[in-house]
Amino acid sequence: MESGFHGSDLDSSLKCKLEESGMANTHAIMEKAVNWFRSRSIFVVAYGTGCGAIEMPPTFTSRYDAERMGVVGVATPRQADLIILSGYLAYKTLRRVIRTYEQMQRPKYVITLGSCPINGGMYWDSYNTIKKLDDYIPVDVYVTGCMPRPESVIEGFVLLQERIKNGEKAGWQKYDENLKFYKDNQKRVLGGHIDPSYETDWYNLENGGVA
Amino acid sequence: MIDLSSKLEKLSLELVEKNAHLYKVTVKLENLESILLSFLNEFGYITLDSINCRDDLEEGLFTITYCLQTEKRDHVVMVQTSIDRENATLPSMHTLWPQAEIMEREMHEMFGVDFPTHPSLIDFALEYWEHMPPMRRDFDTLEFVNSMNPFRDQRGDNLDVKVEMKKRREEKKAAKLKAEQEAAAKLAAQEQQNPDSEAQNNE
Amino acid sequence: MSDLKNTIKIFHGPQHPGITGNMSVELDLLGETIKRAQTHVGYLHRGFEKLVERRTVVQAFTIVCRICVPEPDPNEENFARAVENLTGLEISEKAKYIRTMILEMQRLATQFLWMGGQAGSIGLGLIPQWSVCDRDYMLDLFEELTGGRVYHMYAFPGGVRRDIPDGFLDKLSDLMNYYEKRITVYNNTFFDNTIFKSRAIGVGVVNADEALKNGYVGQTLRACGIKRDVRRDMPYLKYDQLEFDIPTRTEGDVYARALVRRDEMLQSIRILRQIIKQMPKDGEILQKIPKHRKFKLPADDTYVQTESARGAMSYYMAGDGSEKIRRMQVRGPSLVHAYTLLEKLLVDSQLADVAMTMNSLGICPPEIER
Numbered sequence: 001m002e003s004g005f006h007g008s009d010l011d012s013s014l015k016c017k018l019e020e021s022g023m024a025n026t027h028a029i030m031e032k033a034v035n036w037f038r039s040r041s042i043f044v045v046a047y048g049t050g051c052g053a054i055e056m057p058p059t060f061t062s063r064y065d066a067e068r069m070g071v072v073g074v075a076t077p078r079q080a081d082l083i084i085l086s087g088y089l090a091y092k093t094l095r096r097v098i099r100t101y102e103q104m105q106r107p108k109y110v111i112t113l114g115s116c117p118i119n120g121g122m123y124w125d126s127y128n129t130i131k132k133l134d135d136y137i138p139v140d141v142y143v144t145g146c147m148p149r150p151e152s153v154i155e156g157f158v159l160l161q162e163r164i165k166n167g168e169k170a171g172w173q174k175y176d177e178n179l180k181f182y183k184d185n186q187k188r189v190l191g192g193h194i195d196p197s198y199e200t201d202w203y204n205l206e207n208g209g210v211a
Numbered sequence: 212m213i214d215l216s217s218k219l220e221k222l223s224l225e226l227v228e229k230n231a232h233l234y235k236v237t238v239k240l241e242n243l244e245s246i247l248l249s250f251l252n253e254f255g256y257i258t259l260d261s262i263n264c265r266d267d268l269e270e271g272l273f274t275i276t277y278c279l280q281t282e283k284r285d286h287v288v289m290v291q292t293s294i295d296r297e298n299a300t301l302p303s304m305h306t307l308w309p310q311a312e313i314m315e316r317e318m319h320e321m322f323g324v325d326f327p328t329h330p331s332l333i334d335f336a337l338e339y340w341e342h343m344p345p346m347r348r349d350f351d352t353l354e355f356v357n358s359m360n361p362f363r364d365q366r367g368d369n370l371d372v373k374v375e376m377k378k379r380r381e382e383k384k385a386a387k388l389k390a391e392q393e394a395a396a397k398l399a400a401q402e403q404q405n406p407d408s409e410a411q412n413n414e
Numbered sequence: 415m416s417d418l419k420n421t422i423k424i425f426h427g428p429q430h431p432g433i434t435g436n437m438s439v440e441l442d443l444l445g446e447t448i449k450r451a452q453t454h455v456g457y458l459h460r461g462f463e464k465l466v467e468r469r470t471v472v473q474a475f476t477i478v479c480r481i482c483v484p485e486p487d488p489n490e491e492n493f494a495r496a497v498e499n500l501t502g503l504e505i506s507e508k509a510k511y512i513r514t515m516i517l518e519m520q521r522l523a524t525q526f527l528w529m530g531g532q533a534g535s536i537g538l539g540l541i542p543q544w545s546v547c548d549r550d551y552m553l554d555l556f557e558e559l560t561g562g563r564v565y566h567m568y569a570f571p572g573g574v575r576r577d578i579p580d581g582f583l584d585k586l587s588d589l590m591n592y593y594e595k596r597i598t599v600y601n602n603t604f605f606d607n608t609i610f611k612s613r614a615i616g617v618g619v620v621n622a623d624e625a626l627k628n629g630y631v632g633q634t635l636r637a638c639g640i641k642r643d644v645r646r647d648m649p650y651l652k653y654d655q656l657e658f659d660i661p662t663r664t665e666g667d668v669y670a671r672a673l674v675r676r677d678e679m680l681q682s683i684r685i686l687r688q689i690i691k692q693m694p695k696d697g698e699i700l701q702k703i704p705k706h707r708k709f710k711l712p713a714d715d716t717y718v719q720t721e722s723a724r725g726a727m728s729y730y731m732a733g734d735g736s737e738k739i740r741r742m743q744v745r746g747p748s749l750v751h752a753y754t755l756l757e758k759l760l761v762d763s764q765l766a767d768v769a770m771t772m773n774s775l776g777i778c779p780p781e782i783e784r
Contacts, residue, residue: 046431050458051483051780053435054564057530058553061546075431092338093428093436093457100429119363122477125468126460127345127352128337131360147564189359193339230499232648233717257627261745263730265715276730278717278745282626284726285647287717310629313753321463336456336783345461352464 031167038081038107039164040070042157045080047100050087052113055147064150071157077103082160084153085137088116088129094136095190101137108172109140109164111156113148121146135185138171215254215288222246226288235289243292244302247277251307255281256288259308264318268348271296273322277304294324303329321346421449428457432535432769435483437779439756439772443765451760453752455783462784463742470737471497471571471709479565481744482781484527487520488722489744490569495650496731496742497571499716501709508697509573514652515689516559516568517720519586522593522682523552524723525675528776532672533604535769536613541604548596551589558582573700583690590683590690597679605676614669618759618771622666629750632725633674634775638666644721658685668774708737715741722747724776746781 019027048056059066060073074080077100089097101108115121117133124131133139140163143156163170175182216226219236224246227235238246250256256279265274277290294301303326304311312331318324320335323344334340343350427438436457442450462481466474478493479486491513498505505513526549533541553563558579560566568575604610620630622638635642643660645653661677663670711733719728725747734740752775759771 045429047429047436049436051480051564054483057527057542057546058550061530062543063547063550073431077429088460090457090459092336092459095338096428096457120360122480123460123465124362125352125356126465127350127355127359128459128461132363149563191339191341229716235715258629260629260719260726261728261730261743263741263743263745265732265741274732276715276717278728278730283647284626284642284644287648287719289715289717308627308629310750310754313749334456336459338456346464348467350464352461352468 035165035167039161042069042071042082042109042160043074043080044071044082044084045077045100045104046073046075047077047083047097049085049089049093049097050114050116052084052086052147055113055150055153056084056086059150059153064154066150066154066157069154069157069161077101078105080104081107082109082111084111084113085117085133085139086113088114088121088123088126089133090128091130091190092128094130094186095193098137098186106172107164107170109160110137110171111141111143111153111160112139113143113153113156114146115144116146118142118144130189136182136189138174138182140171218254222249229289232286233289234286235291237291240292240294243290247279247290247304247307250279250288250290257282258284259304259311259314260287262304262311262314262318264322264324264346266296266322266346266348267293268296273299273324275301275324299324301326303327305329320344323347420444426768432772434531434769434772434777435779437752437777437782439760439768441760441765441768446765448760448763448765448768451757453756455752455779457783458780459783462744466739466742468738471711471739474739474742475570476567479567480780481784482722482727482746482778483564484778485520485524485723486565487516487569488720488727490566491517491651492718492720492727492729493731493742494569494571495718495720496716496729497711499718500711500714500731500733501571503572503701505573505701506698508694509699509701510651511689511693512574512578512699513569514656515586515686515693516556516566516574517651518682518685518689519552519556521723522679522686523549523556525679525682526552528675528723528773529600529604532770532773533610535773536610538604538607538609541600544596544603545600548593551592555582555586555589558585570700572702573698575700577699578693583693586686587690590686593679594683597676600676605672610672611669613767613770614667614672614774615665616667617763617767618668618774620666620755620759622664628754630725630755631747631750632722632776633671633678634725634751634755636660636662637670637674639664644719644726648719650718650720652689656685656688668770671774710735710737711739713740724748724778725751727781744781744784746778748775748777748779749782751775752777752779752782 058064083101083104085097101110112133116123116129117139120129120131123129130136141156141160143152145152219226224236224238229235258280260278260280263276263278265276267274272293273296275292275294279288279290280286299322301324303315305315312329315326315329316332317335319326319332320337321344326332342355421442421444424441424443425438426441427433428436438454440452440454441448462477465477475493478489481489497503526545529545530542556566557563559582560568560576620634620638622640625635625638625640639662641660641662646660658681661674661681663674713733713735715730715732717728717730719726727747728745730741730743731739732741756772756775756777760768763771
């Protein structure tokens with residue numbers, strides 16, 4: 001296979017080859033199989049961005065044991081499929097979160113914990129936190145509560161697994177499609193100070209994409 | 212504590228007892244450095260627990276409180292002074308207590324107090340902050356937040372609670388009134404339809 | 415700065431498995447040796463002190479527990495006691511006992527979480543699996559008592575919000591017996607572990623001479639032989655009537671701090687057992703505040719200290735005669751540890767010891783920047 005799978009879409013050239021050789025059904029079956037495997041091995045990047053990080057140790061250790069769902073913690077964003085944004089995000093953290101998110105390999109998913117990323121939560125009038133996270137990063141599953149209990153976090157995992165298994169359109173696909181919307185919002189609220197400065201210039205992809 | 216009180220009387224300062232473990236002394240800004248030095252070297256208050264800043268907007272002052280403790284740490288003495296809100300400047304205490312460096316750095320960022328002799332007045336918690344120091348009372352948080360982060364459209368979080376409660380109460384009242392009127396009208400209509408039914412019942 | 419010429423600069427955090435929360439340490443490395451360390455915080459800054467200024471006492475009460483995530487109860491206690499000091503509210507005997515109980519329960523829970531972090535930071539994967547689970551049993555009791563697992567919102571100015579449910583003290587007593595047994599197990603697996611000993615002994619040694627002057631608190635002080643504890647020196651609530659020891663060590667390194675914490679867990683169990691025995695059956699739990707929505711604070715200021723699981727946590731509070739709080743400033747135990755102490759300790763230590771040192775100092779970023 002020359003190129004890997006991208007989300008729920010198999011590479012188009014592979015699809016053509018399969019259709020030429022009269023194996024069009026194989027495409028759908030393989031896609032289903034890939035999605036099933038993918039839903040059963042979710043690697044979470046270790047980044048506790050807010051209060052919710054306090055419920056991460058119970059979720060991942062022996063009492064609630066998220067590992068039985070195939071959810072495992074990893075150290076670097078390069079190996080991760082999922083980032084858990086656990087609570088309010090200060091502007092300073094949002095810069096790092098965007099960078100971490102862009103470092104992750106596709107397919108990638110986002111789960112948020114708590115009420116704060118939805119509409120500000122109890123920090124709605126704080127001058128240093130954002131209100132609507134989905135303006136800056138696409139969110140796949142919101143787990144509500146302050147704090148969400150480990151059971152709710154696991155329910156969030158299960159919901160995400162269902163969505164992956166069904167091949168639903170995920171957040172990262174939205175991010176790629178509506179890049180200008182997200183980048184504009186990020187620039188508006190972070191004032192252009194988005195690290196790193198060497199990132200791809202998504203505005204001028206046709207001109208080589210160099211910032 | 213009588214000991215400290217008599218020592219402070221020599222400097223013509225009054226020690227106020229707040230409770231069993233808390234005392235307060237108010238000093239003038241020009242004496243602040245010398246008094247803190249004598250607290251450290253003569254009276255034995257070797258620990259600086261914290262430096263607090265309070266914004267008294269109405270009087271145009273910042274009230275600065277140095278909380279000091281002795282080696283035994285069995286009580287706290289608050290040394291309080293006031294500085295002008297505009298051109299707020301304070302001498303840096305990092306030479307007396309090294310932890311003052313970080314506390315003053317925070318105060319500089321949050322209140323805009325200047326420390327001319329401070330070694331590192333860099334960012335503490337904020338990043339690329341271009342507005343007024345946020346802890347000042349004349350910094351309008353609500354306006355700033357609304358300009359940066361509007362609420363989600365579908366939700367009613369941005370409504371004024373008092374106004375909404377009043378509206379809801381009036382709605383309830385109106386609904387109740389309407390229901391009463393309707394009931395009365397219905398009763399009247401019923402009576403009109405069969406005026407003799409009641410008369411029959413009464414019989 | 416010439417000796418920094420050949421160094422590599424790396425950021426330890428904020429996205430890093432070995433960091434205690436969302437903060438970062440900027441390190442200049444020569445090989446694996448750290449030549450310069452610089453702490454950066456602010457990733458969790460919410461401007462609590464500003465939020466509180468815009469709220470009444472009742473509204474502010476619900477958010478103060480969020481100031482420090484691993485241990486919310488010292489914050490609630492500080493807030494409640496500051497308001498009581500300002501307004502002269504007296505709380506009943508029973509409320510005092512309940513508040514002391516919940517503070518000690520929180521200390522135990524936090525120490526179990528710390529144990530997981532400390533063991534995890536040197537690669538002992540088993541201990542976090544056990545200790546985080548053991549902490550969860552305490553959280554279950556919290557849930558039964560207060561309704562919340564992590565954030566309790568329980569110690570209200572004037573008392574506590576709810577009475578103890580039936581049979582709660584028996585469950586607590588059972589849990590204390592269980593914890594006492596577990597601590598002997600942790601002794602064998604963790605505190606006497608050869609790996610832990612060889613990693614931790616002699617690392618991160620705090621200088622006892624400057625410890626008091628620089629404002630270090632908690633286990634950092636007690637591990638270098640200085641017996642200071644707010645519960646003993648400035649007793650609040652019921653601590654002057656309870657018997658407990660203040661464990662100390664003299665070495666001042668990571669291992670000594672770990673042993674001090676373990677001994678404190680045993681002392682917490684001892685205190686809780688006394689409280690279970692002495693707890694009054696009846697009594698008012700919350701003093702009725704007239705017009706609590708328009709509860710006014712006098713134009714005065716106060717300063718309160720509580721011994722949290724990691725050292726003294728202080729609040730400065732000032733009112734101005736209105737319903738709103740004029741100023742509330744938090745001085746968490748790890749403010750000085752994360753800056754003055756950590757930047758000094760890390761110099762000439764090894765990169766692999768950073769996470770372990772940070773954990774043993776009990777650094778918790780949300781209370782540094784609020």
